[in-house]
Amino acid sequence: MAQNYTRTAIGLHWIMALLIVAAFLLGLVMTDMPFSMTKLKYFSWHKWLGVTVFLLAIVRVGWRLTHPAPPMVETIPKAQKMLAEAVHYLLYFLIFAAPLSGYFYSLAAGFPVVYLGIIPLPVLIEPNHDLAQTLENLHGLLVYTMAGLVGLHVAGALKHYFIDHDATLSRMLPFLKK
Secondary structure (H helix, E strand, O other): OOOOOOHHHHHHHHHHHHHHHHHHHHHHHHHOOOOOHHHHHHHHHHHHHHHHHHHHHHHHHHHHHHOOOOOOOOOOOHHHHHHHHHHHHHHHHHHHHHHHHHHHHHHHOOOOOEEOOOEEOOOOOOOOHHHHHHHHHHHHHHHHHHHHHHHHHHHHHHHHHHOOOOOOHHHOOHHHOO
16 A cells, blocks of 8 residues: 655645746746836745745755655556656756746846845845846746646646556545545
8 A cells, every 4th residue: 555645745745836836827927027016026926936935945855855755656667666756856956946046047137035025135146147148048947847847747646546546646635545
């Protein structure tokens, strides 16, 4: 029988998933808006979501290091297990890299980050237009890569639930009972 993740791991997973989706959608909306106070407000919210995701990523990795993930369902073929593991490692990398690239992009563009409008984060680099362009492109690449991997992750979970009829998804959604 498959073991479930801890409640803390499940909570961190779903909270971060919601925050990442919110940050992604907000990013899509704000970048196409004409300059306005609303656009500036959305940029602030986007940054705050990114900082929160980064901080929760630290907590999540700490939790994962002290509470290893339960083994995957035994019936999953080895190649699928390897793919799932690779996707998970890439997602862990991206939950750090995407917010960091956004943070450094903001700094290079000359806009310091003030978390929740209260806590100024350190200004680690000076404004630099060329670097800002590079970091903007990098941030977009990382975010869209994450979106693709999240899509693959969700598709895999749904495949396990609807096609394989195994307990993979219910380990993160214990109310599903498989």
